[in-house]
Amino acid sequence: MKKSTLFPLAFTIFALFFGAGNLLFPPMLGAMAGQNLVPALVGFVITGVGLPLLALFAVARVGGGSDQIARYIPKRLALVLTGLMYVAIGPFFGIPRTAAVTYEMGVVPFLGAPSTLTLAISSTVFFGLTFFLTLRAQKLIEVIGRIITPILLLLLAAIGITNLVAPLGKPVAPAEGYETWIGALGEGFKQGYLTMDVFGALVFGAIVLVTLKANGMTDQKEASSLLRTSGMLAVTCLMLVYISLGSIGANMTGQTGTTDGASLLQAFAGSSFGQVGMLVLGAAVFLACLTTAVGLITEFSRFISNTFESLKYYQVVIATTLFGFMISLVGLGMLIEIAVPLLTLLYPVMIALVLVSITERIQRNPHVAMKATVYTALVLSLFETTHGLAPSAATAWITNLPMAEIGLAWAVPTLIVYVITLFLPKNRSNQALAQSRIS
The missing domain is CATH 1.20.1740.10 (Amino acid/polyamine transporter I)
Known part of the structure; x- marks a missing residue:
């Protein structure tokens, strides 16, 4: 086959x-x-x-x-x-x-x-x-x-x-x-x-x-x-x-x-x-x-x-x-106005999920790594998507991040958090929990 x-x-x-x-x-x-x-x-x-x-x-x-x-x-x-x-x-x-x-x-x-x-x-x-x-x-x-x-x-x-x-x-x-x-x-x-x-x-x-x-x-x-x-x-x-x-x-x-x-x-x-x-x-x-x-x-x-x-x-x-x-x-027309911002919000989160998942074997604590990386991408992406509603101080900070001009302000901070998680101590109980959830 x-x-x-x-x-x-x-x-x-x-x-x-x-x-x-x-x-x-x-x-x-x-x-x-x-x-x-x-x-x-x-x-x-x-x-x-x-x-x-x-x-x-x-x-x-x-x-x-x-x-x-x-x-x-x-x-x-x-x-x-x-x-x-x-x-x-x-x-x-x-x-x-x-x-x-x-x-x-x-x-x-x-x-x-x-x-x-x-x-x-x-x-x-x-x-x-x-x-x-x-x-x-x-x-x-x-x-x-x-x-x-x-x-x-x-x-x-x-x-x-x-x-x-x-x-x-x-x-x-x-x-x-x-x-x-x-x-x-x-x-x-x-x-x-x-x-x-x-x-x-x-x-x-x-x-x-x-x-x-x-x-x-x-x-x-x-x-x-x-x-x-x-x-x-x-x-x-x-x-x-x-x-x-x-x-x-x-x-x-x-x-x-x-x-x-x-x-x-x-x-x-x-x-x-x-x-x-x-x-x-x-x-x-x-x-x-x-x-x-x-x-x-x-x-x-x-x-x-x-x-x-x-x-x-x-x-x-x-x-x-x-x-x-x-x-x-x-x-x-109207659905595009709703869907595109939603897709823009979710896309960085899904990339973060893929990044941690594809490199899980080198992660010492994938449970914490995925949470930290995904939450970072989610928060920054949320601010980017709703920058008109966000506090001015947060908006000013995000717009000065690398690649913010092309809608990728979330990328560098998320990558930095991901790299930091590679050095976390091992937690075997979390790995066992994840395996039980898969099964």
Whole structure:
């Protein structure tokens, strides 16, 4: 099973990761970076590929998602943080956004103008297929890994190779903030961070382990090893696609005069292949968003049904799918205003959890280390997110921290606290408690 499952599993992980944001961020970054595309992509890969890979490794090590990774902090706090993360990236933002982007990039270009009726038809078809696949969670690797993702990769490869062989333009001067290699590297680092794919790794890694178990792989060590190996293959594919899309953005911005990712891709596909190119791009967008929606609904439903035992998995799937459908019709503006600050608040916390979890073997007291590191990230992230409501003295202090200008004021203090915890004395009772909670 291990040999026959490796590549389909890697393709499944890639497809679950590769959603709307992953398609649109790289060309926008390439357009802004222009002639400094290389350092910008290096920064993007560090945070947009490296951090999610570490999160996948953390999931593989503990044998579960964020609920298992957060085992050293109080259960109620872990439940609240995990629940907020699932709600934010699930029905309140991530799920309806996949349908909205599919309509905007895969349907509207062929209509001339959007309408309520066509949006309703598009969302109905999209969520109908999503619902069908989600109720067949045991077949995710078979359907997504062996069928959908190879088609998606072929479509993306066709677009990327065309840009490599017959580019429609060449990179122009970098935009403000990207003028130097260091500036471009920092901006790429920030854009990769803003993909928030650490959330995706925690969610989709858990899906993979559950799916492997449902398909008969009962050996936890073998499943974790397979997740690590397939995860490395998946993020390698992600990196190659990011480089390709970033190059398209850098080449096309001089031709179009825009830095919008969707507009750049549509202009490239239309100019290179005409209507066929638009169909190829629309199909790629549809498949990318479909697989991400399936993954989000699957794991959100699993989390809710496991947390509230009175709710059945299929009941949560139905409710979540209907909610996502309705929100996709109403619009995402207000929900984005709510979800994005929440995601921004939680993301540093999840990175802190991953950091301590992935290095637990060198931690002398992981129980205290996780609490200290997570609480530091949570408090500073809370101040950053609500800086308008925070006391002026605290706001002034935080804005003077390293990397505060790019929204990473929490990073250096959290890293310092983490390093300090490496020198704590051992506490075997806490380690035994953690092992009992896992079992």
